[in-house]
Amino acid sequence: MLDPAELDAADPLTFAKARFQLPDGVIYLDGNSLGALPSSTTDRLRLTSEREWGENLIASWITAGWIDWPRQIAERIAPLVGASPDELLVCDSTSINLFKLAMAACALRPERKIILSEAGNFPTDLYMLQSVADLAGLTLRAVPRAELRSALDETVALVALTQVDYRSGERHDMAGLNSAAHGAGALTLWDLSHGAGVLAVDLSRSGADFAVGCGYKYLNGGPGAPAFLFVRRDLQGCCANPLPGWFGHSSPFDFDANYRPAAGIGRFQTGTPSILAMAALDEGLKSFDGVAIADVEAKAGRLGDLFIESVGDCLSLASPMDASIRGGHVVFGHDHAYAIVQAAIERGVIGDFRAPNLARFGFAPLYLSYSDVARAGAIVRDVVLSGVWREARFAERKAVT
Known part of the structure; x- marks a missing residue:
């Protein structure tokens, strides 16, 4: 006992x-x-809204560093998921990030026509993957968990899975599935929504290619908190963001009519970040200081x-x-x-x-x-x-x- x-x-x-x-x-x-x-979140939101926004107005993009928050806040997530800070970005929602990375990943395997996932995956993940398949002329193959490895072959472009089952709580062998996928020539994309902040996730050592996760569960960022995404460093220069926006431009304030992606992980930003929500997530992540x-x-x-x-x-x-x-x-x-x-x-x-x-x-x-x-x-x-x-x-x- x-x-x-x-x-x-x-x-x-x-x-x-x-x-x-x-x-x-x-x-x-x-x-x-x-x-x-x-x-501490209530005081942080008061500071961001009353002083940074209320008093300093638009100057706070520079004076308060708002413009750098998507990368700076991601640095707090890095040790929780076993990634380098320059492989992570805080932006958008989990679903939007999943769509962006699935599209980017499949474009790296143009000769392959299958996205492989689990039949019991979180429904929104399946919705997004089906949309990617429809838009890219691919097929989503969702199989029972026990059949994932046997379903890997030369037709699979991407294996997209949720690390921890949202119902049973059973977790996948991330390292083993990454290895199996790579052995078949496929890339991997993990949804860490039920793992980040409660498990010692190790994206780098496990060999993950891409990952997404939410900020409002174990990361304590508040309802609807911004999500995060991970792109392995050596893949970043090869990938295109399918939802290009001005924050992912190499020189956003040039207001160039032609899109030129930022170097590295920054290219996966799309629109202007929600600053109040980012402030709450940043404070939630401070809960892990010294942990x-x-x-x-x-x-x-x-x-x-x-x-x-x-x-x-x-x-x-x-x-x-x-x-x-x-x-x-x-x-x-x-x-x-x-x-x-x-x-x-x-x-x-x-x-x-x-x-x-x-x-x-x-x-x-x-x-x-x-x-x-x-x-x-x-x-x-x-x-x-x-x-x-x-x-x-x-x-x-x-x-x-």
Whole structure:
């Protein structure tokens, strides 16, 4: 049995919880969907809006350094995903970045006509990949996870996958799949939305070619926070941004009618960045100051193990038991998962529901203690065994997001 008190006493990340503002009486297990609010973010937004924007107006593009933020903020992400700062850029949304990089990657393999993905990939990723296929005259082949390697052949231009399954939490062997893809002559594109900030992702050592990720989950950048993209350094000069905009121009203030891409990663910028949103993301990333990402991953695994142990056998585990192949969230299956999640929320444990029958609970190691998670598991177990979820107010709705 895991002892929450002993684990808390030995936790090297205990100090980080004070960096967040969380409501009293709530155990927040949905940071894998929207990260908690860092305590300093409100002041940062006030500074950016009232002083930089309100007082200095347009001069703040230079005096406050706004124009450099897409690269500067990316530098904070670099150690979390195992990349060099000049391989990362903060911009746009995850979906837009996925589209840009998928188009760029497929153009590097013009003789190949297949984009390979997983049938259970996040729906928006599949939508975007299908759009890329339609526009580029390619075919999207989405296969079950177990068939990915056998589907690799000389027709595949790009393998596009999500590192951690948004439902089960099972993670891919990134290094192994990168190696297999390269062996077949294909490129790889990873969606790190459920991995960045909770796992010790290592894009460089694993041999990844391209990657995207969001800023509003474990990176605590706020709702709709800007996303990031990664392009391996040696590929940057070969790639074209399919959505060229003035911020990706080599000399944007020349207002040249002819597009000339910026050198390096900067060419993947498109339009003007959302400065207030960038400020919030920058503050969210400061939550990782002094934190070793290896400690974050280790704690996420132990938090998940503790929660599984605390819930016990009253729910059917739909995630890997082995933390080494699990991301930062744990999922249980139940025919009335929606009602169970709603009943747990009423008792102060915030998780979420994923259709058709999954109760999902995420573990953000920076602001969750082991005692929090053990208590949450006991509450969920009591909700299930007591049958309180059967009450009419928890009835499943027809449309659940």
